[in-house]
Amino acid sequence: MSTLESRITKAIWKATAEDWLEFSEVDVIVVGAGPAGLTAGKYLAGDGLKTLVLERRLSFGGGIGGGGMMLHKVAVGSGALHILDEFGIRRKYLPEFDLYVVDAAELMAKLAAKALDSGAKILTGVSVEDLIVREQPFRVEGVVVQWSAVQLASLHVDPIFIQSKAVVDATGHDAEVLKVLERKNPRAGVRVAGESSAWAEAGEIAVVEKAGKVVEGLYTTGMAVASLYQAYRMGPIFSGMLLSGKRVAQEIRRDLKGK
Ligand code: 48F
Numbered sequence: 001m002s003t004l005e006s007r008i009t010k011a012i013w014k015a016t017a018e019d020w021l022e023f024s025e026v027d028v029i030v031v032g033a034g035p036a037g038l039t040a041g042k043y044l045a046g047d048g049l050k051t052l053v054l055e056r057r058l059s060f061g062g063g064i065g066g067g068g069m070m071l072h073k074v075a076v077g078s079g080a081l082h083i084l085d086e087f088g089i090r091r092k093y094l095p096e097f098d099l100y101v102v103d104a105a106e107l108m109a110k111l112a113a114k115a116l117d118s119g120a121k122i123l124t125g126v127s128v129e130d131l132i133v134r135e136q137p138f139r140v141e142g143v144v145v146q147w148s149a150v151q152l153a154s155l156h157v158d159p160i161f162i163q164s165k166a167v168v169d170a171t172g173h174d175a176e177v178l179k180v181l182e183r184k185n186p187r188a189g190v191r192v193a194g195e196s197s198a199w200a201e202a203g204e205i206a207v208v209e210k211a212g213k214v215v216e217g218l219y220t221t222g223m224a225v226a227s228l229y230q231a232y233r234m235g236p237i238f239s240g241m242l243l244s245g246k247r248v249a250q251e252i253r254r255d256l257k258g259k
Pocket of ligand 1: 031032033034035036037054055056057060061062063064126127128129170171172173174176177221222223224233234235236237238241
């Protein structure tokens with residue numbers, strides 16, 4: 001019988017290889033496990049789409065964890081209450097401000113837990129550094145990935161590929177995937193304008209209304225939407241992020257499943 005040490009190693013390699021074989025070709029890749037990406041992941045997987053969420057860091061939640069200037073609560077408007085219900089997230093209503101508040105830790109944990117329970121796969125420590133594209137018509141057919149640790153160490157290591165029918169840029173303020181499209185594929189005609197200053201109400205509306213398809217095969221949600229269309233920022237209120245994630249999932253379901 002092998003030692004426990006070698007069995008640990010073999011078990012990890014085998015299960016990891018099985019996952020990578022299964023998830024090297026999926027329906028949807030969501031780039032970024034922040035509030036918008038996790039919400040999108042939950043609804044996409046719940047609709048029966050094979051969904052892979054790729055997250056650069058070793059943790060999920062994106063900007064949620066920092067709360068509002070490191071305070072452990074974030075605000076949520078009443079428009080997203082049904083999403084909080086669907087995720088089982090508790091909140092407190094403050095009538096004097098007409099706002100709900102949620103614990104940042106609970107929001108992160110339950111968004112991720114529900115996405116996983118719905119069948120989404122979340123891989124952490126993986127960065128998306130490029131897109132797979134085709135022409136005539138121009139379209140996106142997957143992503144190019146690298147271990148985040150390799151990027152951080154600036155090692156010269158070739159990345160590998162994951163094929164998908166749809167890619168979602170949920171990378172937040174940096175809109176990293178959209179910037180790859182702009183920089184490396186000018187024929188796609190996409191310009192990332194950069195987000196505007198703060199106007200919370202207008203920003204909350206824009207990130208929902210403008211979430212969706214950018215070019216064939218590529219969609220965007222969350223603060224990446226604000227960066228693409230120069231919408232206003234809204235700070236630590238997260239209703240727009242949740243609604244934006246749900247909205248992009250609905251659009252992808254329509255495009256891929258026709259309903
Ligand atoms: O930044 P993030 O939370 O984006 P979001 O879902 O939500 C924005 C809010 O947190 C907040 C706000 C709204 O109230 O202003 O900022 O739009 O989550 C984005 C996630 O994407 C990961 C990053 O580590 C973060 O967890 N990410 C960014 N670039 C990459 C990436 C990449 N190239 N590959 C993989 N993950």
